[in-house]
Amino acid sequence: MSDCLNDGHSNVALLLTGRQARWVLRLTPPEPSHGVDRRRELLFHERAAAAGLAPRVLFHDLTAGILITAFVEASSEEAAVARTAKADPRDDPQSLAALLRAIHKLNPALPSVLERDGGSRLDTPAYLREWRSSLNHDPLESLDCAEHKALAACSERLAAAPAENCLCHNDLIRANRVHDGQHLLAIDWEYASLGDPFFDLANAAWELASAQQVELLRHYLGRREAPLEARRFADQRCLQAAIACCWHAVRGQAALASKARERLRNELEHRNEKT
Numbered sequence: 001m002s003d004c005l006n007d008g009h010s011n012v013a014l015l016l017t018g019r020q021a022r023w024v025l026r027l028t029p030p031e032p033s034h035g036v037d038r039r040r041e042l043l044f045h046e047r048a049a050a051a052g053l054a055p056r057v058l059f060h061d062l063t064a065g066i067l068i069t070a071f072v073e074a075s076s077e078e079a080a081v082a083r084t085a086k087a088d089p090r091d092d093p094q095s096l097a098a099l100l101r102a103i104h105k106l107n108p109a110l111p112s113v114l115e116r117d118g119g120s121r122l123d124t125p126a127y128l129r130e131w132r133s134s135l136n137h138d139p140l141e142s143l144d145c146a147e148h149k150a151l152a153a154c155s156e157r158l159a160a161a162p163a164e165n166c167l168c169h170n171d172l173i174r175a176n177r178v179h180d181g182q183h184l185l186a187i188d189w190e191y192a193s194l195g196d197p198f199f200d201l202a203n204a205a206w207e208l209a210s211a212q213q214v215e216l217l218r219h220y221l222g223r224r225e226a227p228l229e230a231r232r233f234a235d236q237r238c239l240q241a242a243i244a245c246c247w248h249a250v251r252g253q254a255a256l257a258s259k260a261r262e263r264l265r266n267e268l269e270h271r272n273e274k275t
Helices: 038-050 076-080 093-104 112-117 124-134 145-160 197-204 210-221 227-250 254-274
Strands: 002-007 012-017 022-027 057-061 066-070 166-168 177-179 184-186 193-195
Touching: 038 057, 038 066, 038 112, 093 166, 093 177, 093 184, 093 197, 093 210, 124 145, 124 227, 145 227, 145 254, 166 197, 193 197, 197 210, 197 227, 210 227, 227 254
Parallel strands: none
Antiparallel strands: 002 012, 012 022, 022 066, 057 066, 166 193, 177 184
């Protein structure tokens, strides 16, 4: 017996139900989405699963686009969110920070075959440039002159101070987090790569309120942030919103692209108020 868990642009996930267990079957198209490397995804997912940070991988056939993982039952608290005004445990800054810290401490080394292929590290300023140049219509063209300059300044600062190479999930939005009653786990490792932990933090902060974003950063660092750390987190939130705008635009999701663009404008405006 199976039920559809999601039918997205990059994969279809089905819940398989047996007599005593359930599993998740994910089917992917032959051509992966921009920025996705299925071998790298599997490698990082398995490392995370071995550390108890992701569901176990039970079977995979990369050529056929098949991945089967253990099914993680959501906690009763998470299930109750849809029925009540109760806070979603997936948004708890302390738990989310702990998950991110654990992911970033995983072994980031890649096998030589993946190293030779290149593109293993996510450089967000370069990634945004690639997205914008590949689109027939740049969804960020409607930014005004001051916004364009502010976004360019964010990219320049990040490019001038490359971050450490650590293993990052890069798409840890609420839908890709599950709370099993004890702790958070990360699912959907498609965009995992080496990269800047502050971009991972920016993705995880996407659905959090401003105060929760500050909490997330401080719990992650284990202390109050330094000015340069606060600036890098803010810069990566701007890049994340700009990349999300392009990501939705290329998929014809105009409303979501517009929402991401407004989020970017708000982030840039907030940055100007701080400086």
